[in-house]
Amino acid sequence: MYPIEIRQAKKADLDQIAHWIARLNALSAHQCLHCDETYEGVRNGIAALGESPETFFVMAGRGEGLVGVLGCDCSEEDGWLWGPFVEDSDWEAVTSDLFHRLMDVLPNMVRTLHTFTGLANPRSHRFYLAEGFEETKTSHIYTALPPDEQQEPKNLCGEFEAHHRAAVVALHELAFPGTPMTMPEIIARLDDDHKLFVCTNGDEVLGYLYATLNDAPVEGFIEFLAVQPEARGQGSGKRLLSTAMHWFFQVKRMPQAGLCVLDERTNAQALYEQVGFRLSYSGVGAKKQL
Template sequence: MYQLRKAKPDELDRIVDFILPLQASAETRCLHLDWTRPGLSADIQDLDAPLNEAFWLACEGPELVGVLGLDQSLESGRGWLHGPFAREQDWETIVSMLFAAIWQALPAQITRVSNYLELANACGLDFHSRFGFVPKGVSHIYRAQNRPTQAPAGITSAEPTDFEALGALHQAAFPQSWLSGNELSAKIDLSHPLLVARHQGEPIGYIRLSRHVSLSEASVDFVAVAPSFQGQGLGRQLLEAGLDWIFANQRLETAFLNVSDDNTNALGLYQSAGFEPFQSGVALDWWRTLSPA
């Protein structure tokens, strides 16, 4: 008989120890989390929700047999799954119980829950499909290694006077993003810079980055250019400014980004800047209106 409970604040190492070997295999990997011990630990600690709110555990006596996490933003109405991770024996039963526990506690404000599973994670993809998740298509994680860079002139950090225009640009470019237009500016800090291109003093494009110092890496979260300024090389300038911040300013070793398989323009841009394919997965969404009865 399995017992379900929320994680305890001091169980980070236990959860990492359980997830790590499952993340090592493409057949059980969730791409919302890293696959190295330092990266996995950092990802879990970086979630907005604390450990004892984000993760549910399934136990058989003293043995941990399953883990599933959910980070959420009530402002955007979004949730993001981390897992599921379960032992092979009785996998379906354990995962079903974990999903039921999370959905029973899901706030009414959360109308969309997303996950991102490795292409080879057949059991996970099949379970999500039967639960009511809809695949958005294949996406790719691209990686670039440290290289010489030169920051383009005129691209600087966002100022408070830019925030309203940047929020509107972000909302138009990424209407279903995990980060809302308001959050784009509200969450600027030393590890999450927002670099801006301007025309006659007005923002016309931006790049948002996330730094992971303990891993010597950073991610390119968003790049957007106002429609009337697209096709003029501004996206490449913003990307180069971001890479200059990552490699020259912060002296990090690796940059990552995520891109949809059908976004051919972005794929060409990233490849021309030195990014190479690293991993591929399927993005999945559950919508409250599509919830099974």
């Protein structure tokens, strides 16, 4: 058997990497939920990594053949791992070599690594735990397609305005304590592809929804949804979701919408299903401080 050769990817390797990831990520035993499972989706995701995306991938080969790929989507201090995507009889050794080579080439600014592996891929999850990652929580990815007949929804929520700031900051801290993305950071990102919808009753803020447009996969994505505790069960969440779906499908003409919900939030899952979302994937996360 040829020895394993580990190297950083080159720009000329990116097409092969995309085909490799798409093929393995379509198999539940290899599934990583940080990246797409189609060639086009993976290529879009790679393109979104910047001018030199090859610097975020390492490859493993035996002789002339590719046997493994591991990548990382880096954003400031966080890195979201793609893989491992390894097909070799010595899976553990190849995966370990890829991981440690990737650690050598990651930007110094990355301080936290995140993984999100499918529940049918426990081997990858166990590998990361053995490398010092801490398990986070089980989550579910839901997707929705445009309705066959699109009707103008009634009572849409408005977009964020400056006088909402104090209320949405307080609600975000209450609903998502310790989340890496603060409400001031969300507000700073708002533009044509990033919207913060706010549900109100007069001057009172009942809830908010932060929605974005993604490239890989091409979809509208609901990042955060929160409703004041005293306003829950009164239709505010459904109204916010209907507003986001209208923006995704009728304004932006997106081919699908997506969201990720924690396993423990069963009430939220039922709400998402009411507006057309269906369960697509389930996975478990882990993270490591560098």
